[in-house]
Amino acid sequence: MTILAIEELTVELGGRRLIRGIDLALEAGKVHGLAGESGSGKTMTGLAVLGLLPHGARPGGTISLGGTDLLALAPKEMNKRRGSEIGMVFQDPSTSLHPMLSVGRQLTDPMRHHLKLDRRQARERAAELLGKVRIPDPEGALGRYPHHFSGGMRQRIAIAIALACDPQVLIADEPTTALDVTVQAGILRLLRGLCDDLGLAVLLITHDLGVMSSVADVISVMRDGRLVETGPRAQVMREPADPYTRALLDALPDRSTP
Numbered sequence: 001m002t003i004l005a006i007e008e009l010t011v012e013l014g015g016r017r018l019i020r021g022i023d024l025a026l027e028a029g030k031v032h033g034l035a036g037e038s039g040s041g042k043t044m045t046g047l048a049v050l051g052l053l054p055h056g057a058r059p060g061g062t063i064s065l066g067g068t069d070l071l072a073l074a075p076k077e078m079n080k081r082r083g084s085e086i087g088m089v090f091q092d093p094s095t096s097l098h099p100m101l102s103v104g105r106q107l108t109d110p111m112r113h114h115l116k117l118d119r120r121q122a123r124e125r126a127a128e129l130l131g132k133v134r135i136p137d138p139e140g141a142l143g144r145y146p147h148h149f150s151g152g153m154r155q156r157i158a159i160a161i162a163l164a165c166d167p168q169v170l171i172a173d174e175p176t177t178a179l180d181v182t183v184q185a186g187i188l189r190l191l192r193g194l195c196d197d198l199g200l201a202v203l204l205i206t207h208d209l210g211v212m213s214s215v216a217d218v219i220s221v222m223r224d225g226r227l228v229e230t231g232p233r234a235q236v237m238r239e240p241a242d243p244y245t246r247a248l249l250d251a252l253p254d255r256s257t258p
């Protein structure tokens, strides 16, 4: 089932057309990978969905969620949906988490605001979510601060915050790029599991087709603000239709050699 449909999306900024008409459909319970080299427009696409485009950017086309065109919403309306219906996880958990607020506070504030939970209900849900993202001692973690956790654990907490209000859509922009290789796989497995368990529609943005190959159901490849290819993971990885995708795949390190 399509949860979020991007149709003919364009973004213009400073007289440049950064996104040149792309179509993407995010499905419930599916990870849709968006790949492409630096500057191809992946982040801009995610920001358009979140209503967080840079000042002066002019979007065109439609982004439909539950029958509403997000691009037509007033900023106040968009703010309500961001964080409630659409969650987001970015590259660096140390910048997306507030260093001075406890983990519990960062989880419960959006729940109290968007879901109207009382303090006790919010704490219960917060501990439950920390358990879901495999933070040890979830109750104790509520009273701790981001600096008490490792980078990988901080990203798990950022994911829990993104899911605090039970969104239908999760935009994850390079969620493993800032992390040590050894913890990357754990975060990807977690995202995959959450997508399956919660029926989330996930947009996983990464320049790394290797990362994509381990979790995505569908892969789209961007170049110069356009989509060059979209297809099931196995098909795109094994028989890419576009020469640009093939070049990206050829550039992957050979994982079979030590």
Ligand SMILES: Nc1ncnc2c1ncn2[C@@H]1O[C@H](COP(=O)(O)OP(=O)(O)OP(=O)(O)O)[C@@H](O)[C@H]1O
Residues within 6 Å of the ligand: 013, 014, 018, 036, 037, 038, 039, 040, 041, 042, 043, 044, 045, 054, 207
């Ligand atoms: N704030 C901004 N103002 C003007 N142009 C921008 C801004 N942010 C990005 N761009 C331009 O928009 C285009 C698309 O950038 P975008 O960040 O979406 O690419 P990307 O594929 O996500 O790359 P990366 O992997 O490096 O993040 C690039 O040409 C970039 O230079």
